[in-house]
Amino acid sequence: MLNEFLAHLRFFIAGGSHGEVDEEVRFHLDQQIEANIRAGMSAEEARRQAAIAFGGVERTREQCREERPGYWFETLAQDVRYAVRGFRRTPAFSLTVVLTLMLGIGSTTAVFSVVDRILFRSLPYGDSNRLVSVGLVAPIEPQEFMLGGSYYEWQDNQKPFVALTSEIGVSPCDLTENNPARLDCARAEANFLPTLGLAPVIGRNFTANEDRPNGPRVALISYSLWLSRFRLDPGVVGKLMRIDGHATEIVGVLPKDFEMPRLQAADVLLPQALDAAAERHADPGHPMWAFARLKPGVSIEQAKAELEPLFEYSLRLAPAPFRKEVHLQVRTLRDRQVHDVRLAAWVLLGLVTAVLLIACANVTSLLIARGASRERELAVRSALGANRMRLVRQALTESLTLSVAGGVAGCFFAMLLLRMFIVMAPDGMPFLAKARIDLRILVFALAASLLCSVFFGLMSGMRKTGVEALTGRTRTTTRHALLRRWLVIAQISGTMVLLAGGALLARSFWNLEKQGLGMNAENIVTASISLGQTSYPTPESQMAFFQQLERNLRYGPGIAAFAISDSLPPGGYHHDQIYASLRVEGRPSLASGTGGTVAWRWVTPEYFRALQIPIMQGPGFTDEDLTSNDRFVVLSKSLASRMFPGRNPVGQHLHLAGGAPAENDPSYTVAGVAADVKNGGLAGGEEPEYYRLRRQRAQDWDRSSVLILKTTLPPAATEARIRSQVAWLDPTVPVDIRTLSERVGKMGDRPRFEMLLVGFFAFTGLLLAVIGLYGVISFFVVQRTQEIGIRMAVGASRADILGLVLTNALRLIVPGVFLGLVLALALSRVLSSLLFNVGPHDPLAFASVTGLLILVALLATLIPGSSATRVNPTVALRCD
Amino acid sequence: MPQPTDLLQGTLDLLILRTLALEPMHGWGIAQRIQQASQNVLQIGQGSLYPALHRLEYKGWIEADWKASENNRKAKYYALTRTGKKQLAAEIETWDRLAGAVGLVLEQG
Numbered sequence: 001m002l003n004e005f006l007a008h009l010r011f012f013i014a015g016g017s018h019g020e021v022d023e024e025v026r027f028h029l030d031q032q033i034e035a036n037i038r039a040g041m042s043a044e045e046a047r048r049q050a051a052i053a054f055g056g057v058e059r060t061r062e063q064c065r066e067e068r069p070g071y072w073f074e075t076l077a078q079d080v081r082y083a084v085r086g087f088r089r090t091p092a093f094s095l096t097v098v099l100t101l102m103l104g105i106g107s108t109t110a111v112f113s114v115v116d117r118i119l120f121r122s123l124p125y126g127d128s129n130r131l132v133s134v135g136l137v138a139p140i141e142p143q144e145f146m147l148g149g150s151y152y153e154w155q156d157n158q159k160p161f162v163a164l165t166s167e168i169g170v171s172p173c174d175l176t177e178n179n180p181a182r183l184d185c186a187r188a189e190a191n192f193l194p195t196l197g198l199a200p201v202i203g204r205n206f207t208a209n210e211d212r213p214n215g216p217r218v219a220l221i222s223y224s225l226w227l228s229r230f231r232l233d234p235g236v237v238g239k240l241m242r243i244d245g246h247a248t249e250i251v252g253v254l255p256k257d258f259e260m261p262r263l264q265a266a267d268v269l270l271p272q273a274l275d276a277a278a279e280r281h282a283d284p285g286h287p288m289w290a291f292a293r294l295k296p297g298v299s300i301e302q303a304k305a306e307l308e309p310l311f312e313y314s315l316r317l318a319p320a321p322f323r324k325e326v327h328l329q330v331r332t333l334r335d336r337q338v339h340d341v342r343l344a345a346w347v348l349l350g351l352v353t354a355v356l357l358i359a360c361a362n363v364t365s366l367l368i369a370r371g372a373s374r375e376r377e378l379a380v381r382s383a384l385g386a387n388r389m390r391l392v393r394q395a396l397t398e399s400l401t402l403s404v405a406g407g408v409a410g411c412f413f414a415m416l417l418l419r420m421f422i423v424m425a426p427d428g429m430p431f432l433a434k435a436r437i438d439l440r441i442l443v444f445a446l447a448a449s450l451l452c453s454v455f456f457g458l459m460s461g462m463r464k465t466g467v468e469a470l471t472g473r474t475r476t477t478t479r480h481a482l483l484r485r486w487l488v489i490a491q492i493s494g495t496m497v498l499l500a501g502g503a504l505l506a507r508s509f510w511n512l513e514k515q516g517l518g519m520n521a522e523n524i525v526t527a528s529i530s531l532g533q534t535s536y537p538t539p540e541s542q543m544a545f546f547q548q549l550e551r552n553l554r555y556g557p558g559i560a561a562f563a564i565s566d567s568l569p570p571g572g573y574h575h576d577q578i579y580a581s582l583r584v585e586g587r588p589s590l591a592s593g594t595g596g597t598v599a600w601r602w603v604t605p606e607y608f609r610a611l612q613i614p615i616m617q618g619p620g621f622t623d624e625d626l627t628s629n630d631r632f633v634v635l636s637k638s639l640a641s642r643m644f645p646g647r648n649p650v651g652q653h654l655h656l657a658g659g660a661p662a663e664n665d666p667s668y669t670v671a672g673v674a675a676d677v678k679n680g681g682l683a684g685g686e687e688p689e690y691y692r693l694r695r696q697r698a699q700d701w702d703r704s705s706v707l708i709l710k711t712t713l714p715p716a717a718t719e720a721r722i723r724s725q726v727a728w729l730d731p732t733v734p735v736d737i738r739t740l741s742e743r744v745g746k747m748g749d750r751p752r753f754e755m756l757l758v759g760f761f762a763f764t765g766l767l768l769a770v771i772g773l774y775g776v777i778s779f780f781v782v783q784r785t786q787e788i789g790i791r792m793a794v795g796a797s798r799a800d801i802l803g804l805v806l807t808n809a810l811r812l813i814v815p816g817v818f819l820g821l822v823l824a825l826a827l828s829r830v831l832s833s834l835l836f837n838v839g840p841h842d843p844l845a846f847a848s849v850t851g852l853l854i855l856v857a858l859l860a861t862l863i864p865g866s867s868a869t870r871v872n873p874t875v876a877l878r879c880d
Numbered sequence: 881m882p883q884p885t886d887l888l889q890g891t892l893d894l895l896i897l898r899t900l901a902l903e904p905m906h907g908w909g910i911a912q913r914i915q916q917a918s919q920n921v922l923q924i925g926q927g928s929l930y931p932a933l934h935r936l937e938y939k940g941w942i943e944a945d946w947k948a949s950e951n952n953r954k955a956k957y958y959a960l961t962r963t964g965k966k967q968l969a970a971e972i973e974t975w976d977r978l979a980g981a982v983g984l985v986l987e988q989g
Contacts, residue, residue: 021930024907024956027949028926031908034951054926063931069938 021064025057075390079397086398090370094402096771097366101406103764104359105445106413111352111757112441113414114421115345118338124257125333126197130294132303133261133336134164136314137329138322139578139596143339144329148285150314152276157310160303161292165195168272168288170264174532176242182532182734183225185243186266187273193220195293196261203237203252211271217248220269223256243268245534261291261333283317291333304330322578343833344754350830351501351761354494356448358765361487362772363406363453367399368484369779392458399453407446414442425753484779488772489816495762495769496820496853497827502762503845504831504838505755511837512751517570517744518677520612523560524740525718526568527707529726529733539698545729546705547696550604552725558713561610564694565706566602568740569611571681571747575600579688581658584643585667598639599679599689600656602700607691608634608674610710611740618650618672621693625671632693633668639688640673649673656692668692682747683836708740715739754834766853770860777809778864788868789876798869805868809861817853821846892932894975895922897960897968900942904959906949907933933958941967 029050036046054060065071087094125131134154135144146154146166155164166189173185190211193199206218219241221230230236240247248270260266272288279285294303311328318326338345378391386394414437529546536542546564554562567574579595605621607613616637625632633654640649649670657665671693679689694700711718719737726735781788788801828840838845899905899913910933911924936942941964949955960968 020956021934023954024930025926027906027953027955028908028911030953056927060927060930063927064934067931067934067938 021061025054025060029054075393076397079394080401082394083398083401087402093366093370096775097363097402098406098409100359100362100366100768100771101403101449102409102413103768104356104363105407105410105442105449106417107761107764108352108356108445109410109414109437109442110417110421111348113418113436113438115349116438116441118341118345119349123333123337124198124255124259127293128197128333130296131196131261131333132161132292132294132300132330133333134161134290134292134307134330136311136326138326143336144289144331146288146290147314147317148274148279148288149282149317150310151285151288151290152280153313154290154307154310158292158307160295160298160306162295163191163195164290164292165189165192166272166288166290167192167260167262168274168286170260170266172530173244173268174534176245176532176534180732183243183267184265185268185270186260186264187270189272192269195291197293198255198258200252201255202234203250206251206271211273213273213275215271215273217243217246218251218271219243219248220252220254221250222254222258222267222269225267226253243270244532261336262289263337300330300332304328319580343830347501347830347834348757350827351498351758354498355761355764355768356445358491358494358768358772360449361491362768362775363402363449364455365484365487365772366775367453369775371395396454396458400450403446403450403453406449407442410445411437411442421757424756425749484776485812488769488776488812489819491765491769491772492813492816492853492857493818493820493823495765496817496849497824498758498762498765499849499853500820500824500828500846501831502755502758503849504828504835504840504842505751505758507838507842507845508835509748509751509755512682512748515678515682515837518613518675519569521740521744523711523715524610525709525711525715525722526738526740526743527709527722527726528704528736529707530704531733533703535730535732536703539701542703543696543698543701545733546701549707549725549729552729553707553709553722556721556725558711558718559709560712561606561708561710563607563610563708564604565607565708566694566702566704568706568708568743570678570744571684572743574679574689576687577656579642581656582643583655583658585653585655597687599687601689601691602694603691604694607708610708611677613677614675615672616675617648618670620672620674621691622671625693626696628695631666631668631695632671634672634674634691634693635670636674636689637676638686639690640670642688656690682744683751751834751836766856770856773809773812773857774860774863776812777805777861778867780808781805781864781868784868785871785876788871789873792871793873793877801869801871802865805865806858806861809858809865813854813857816857817850820853821850824849891975892924892928893936894968894971895924896929896932896936896958897941897964897971900958900960901965901968904945904947904957906955906957908955910958936964940964 032050032053033043033046036049037043041049122128123131133144135146137144151166158164168187170184170186173183175181175183190206190208193205199205200220201223203220206220210216210218221236226232226236230239236250237252239250241250242248254269274286274288292303294300298306307328307330315323315326335342382388382391418437529549531542531545536545550562550564553559576597576599579598582598603621605623605626608615608620615634617640618634620634621632633656635643635649643649643654644652650672652670653667654670655665656668674691676686677689679687692700707722709718709722722737723735726733788804791801791804824846825841832840895914896910899910899917902913905913907926907929911926911929914922914924933942933944937944937958941961942958943961944956944958946954947957
């Protein structure tokens with residue numbers, strides 16, 4: 001084996017010369033001639049007989065050469081050279097194929113690289129396929145959660161899990177030492193890391209003894225904090241750091257790729273230190289999020305069934321109105337994480353697959369056209385002695401060379417696209433920033449394009465090159481022409497689907513942007529401020545800070561209105577409670593069900609004036625109310641008409657904490673009714689809402705507030721003023737300043753991103769389909785040049801010829817568009833949850849897309865069509 | 881003279897190796913030797929002889945050397961290599977088995 005290989009290598013490197021074979025053959029012939037003369041032939045006859053006996057010298061030489069190990073490479077290089085020379089002769093064709101492949105391979109690779117991170121990435125936990133998220137779902141919180149009141153009962157009695165663990169969320173905390181910093185502190189149970197299958201990289205996990213109220217203060221720090229603050233010093237374990245003013249011992253460092261199961265950012269992991277005994281009796285108990293590891297062999301359905309008794313237990317604890325609307329949820333951790341981007345990811349994947357298919361169809365169709373137009377060349381080459389294998393290989397080499405060029409271009413295109421995605425993408429698309437070009441999918445896309453080029457390279461090479469091709473008479477190769485027609489029809493229908501999707505999303509985005517928010521976001525500067533726990537431990541100190549800030553800012557230049565709230569419409573965080581917990585004094589509360597959720601926020605009196613929300617009934621909040629002992633509330637119009645149908649709500653009394661003991665459920669007086677404001681995000685539904693007045697009483701205040709300033713100055717000037725005023729009060733307080741229009745615009749990022757992506761792919765598809773159509777029609781014209789010549793010679797006008805070409809094009813366009821419409825109507829339902837105020841079968845979107853596609857397709861046929869009308873009959877008839 | 885028989889596929893390699901086992905030889909000599917030894921039954925077409933020689937050479941079973949021939953001309957002499965000898969033994973064994981088996985079948989008939 002080795003010998004053989006070495007021999008091959010030797011011959012490959014040294015190479016044999018043709019001369020040797022020639023000399024060998026000459027010697028052979030001479031010997032034969034001598035033998036013949038000895039046998040009595042004349043010299044002439046001896047030479048003749050020897051030559052006849054030997055046969056073709058050239059053939060022998062050729063066969064000897066083919067035995068050489070390097071032969072294959074030699075001809076390959078020759079084929080590639082020939083192919084490249086051919087491409088240079090037809091740059092339009094070559095460029096089209098390469099660009100088509102680039103678009104197809106590049107976009108598929110880029111999108112899959114993104115989607116893969118979202119849908120298929122491996123989670124950074126041990127054996128993550130057995131990890132599930134467990135909990136209750138309710139209308140108020142559609143993502144599963146748990147409550148301390150039943151969690152410990154579940155933990156003690158559950159059967160389907162190896163372990164059940166919990167975390168109670170992430171909140172800001174302060175590192176109060178030299179070089180202070182605001183960090184994100186996550187709090188979790190002691191068995192949190194082991195259940196996830198993780199261990200600290202150095203140090204240890206915290207123990208159950210440390211995970212109890214007033215236990216020893218310990219913390220695990222994240223790898224990035226270890227890097228940025230401790231420069232990966234292994235001596236960090238055992239060090240103390242002051243978190244919110246308490247000395248806390250660092251016991252370990254989390255793994256580098258650690259992430260919280262719900263993907264919140266976390267710098268520090270602390271024991272949640274809940275009092276399990278107290279929680280068991282608490283109602284409803286601390287909100288928490290539970291995760292578990294399934295026992296081997298237990299499926300999610302089994303787990304769900306086995307948890308049923310525990311779920312019943314929790315239901316009994318729940319307030320009556322909740323019971324019917326609370327459900328048990330067990331799903332894989334991955335499902336929980338990708339929850340709301342899942343659909344978008346699949347849609348994206350479908351789109352690029354369509355683009356890849358269209359691209360492949362295009363390449364195929366172009367190669368077929370080229371093959372057909374080169375029939376005569378192939379016939380000539382085979383007549384000159386090229387064997388079949390060689391021709392097939394030549395065809396293959398050509399298509400492979402194109403594919404490789406397209407693949408390389410596609411690679412660069414994918415990198416470019418990916419960078420674009422990352423820049424354009426909205427917040428909350430998980431992992432996008434970490435997306436890298438996926439090699440597997442690059443290989444896959446390359447393989448797909450190679451496959452279609454190899455297949456059709458073979459087809460055009462294998463074709464029988466009959467003698468009649470040599471005559472140069474242009475025949476229609478019906479079989480391939482038919483295949484090409486179908487490919488173009490498929491392309492047009494695929495494009496139709498893409499365009500329809502793009503149009504629907506564009507319409508939806510238009511609606512989103514143009515909808516009335518119920519308020520005026522112009523000229524509003526907002527500043528979110530969250531006070532540190534240590535510097536402002538009491539509501540009194542928090543209120544004092546914000547009131548001082550208000551005094552300093554309120555009468556500054558250009559401030560038309562000033563309000564303080566704790567949250568902002570139209571989306572994002574606000575308080576939620578169930579409708580059933582609202583009660584009008586003197587009336588029973590809702591008999592059954594929760595009645596859905598009601599949003600509410602704390603505001604100061606000028607809130608409505610600043611945002612130009614009309615007060616429709618009653619006086620609204622007044623400055624006198626600020627010092628009152630009474631509590632006041634303003635209802636939104638929809639809430640007012642629901643609670644007080646046909647009656648005037650102003651002056652009525654409400655209780656807002658239904659079910660709580662009387663001393664915790666004070667009475668609120670309705671001070672007015674405000675117009676409805678969008679509060680469920682741009683695309684979300686509008687919830688009924690009410691506003692509580694933030695009086696000058698500490699109980700109405702907490703750490704976080706949003707300042708709302710209506711200004712007549714440029715936002716930058718106001719921003720500078722806010723910063724300097726906050727810094728003057730306390731330079732350590734972080735402020736997040738943005739105009740309200742920016743915040744609203746940011747909410748549109750996601751739909752804008754979706755629309756742009758689909759639009760991009762629709763445009764790519766359209767471009768490819770047009771190229772395909774153009775190719776088929778111009779091929780049709782070239783093939784029929786002679787026929788057109790005859791028609792013109794016997795009197796057809798230019799209009800007749802144009803009509804002939806257009807009819808032919810329409811035979812492709814009409815079925816393509818029709819098929820596409822049917823497909824698009826069937827598929828657009830998938831998009832419905834991404835659409836806002838547009839039906840998935842919106843007639844306007846479909847009609848305009850159909851019109852656009854037909855128009856563009858007809859334009860693509862006009863160029864070859866008009867060249868057909870310029871055919872000179874005398875030239876066309878003489879050409880064969 | 882009986883009609884020359886077509887060579888069974890693959891037997892040409894065996895015949896060449898066997899011929900070269902006696903002494904190094906040039907192409908023409910090999911063809912002559914096979915023809916004589918088979919009493920003119922086997923006639924080697926030059927069109928297949930030289931490609932076969934080159935193939936065997938690339939496989940490393942025979943090696944070539946330019947030497948002066950009996951009539952003092954430069955000729956390419958082929959000789960068996962060590963692997964070639966092993967290969968010959970293996971091919972002879974295969975051939976014997978095949979011939980024996982064919983013989984058995986024919987006798988039965």
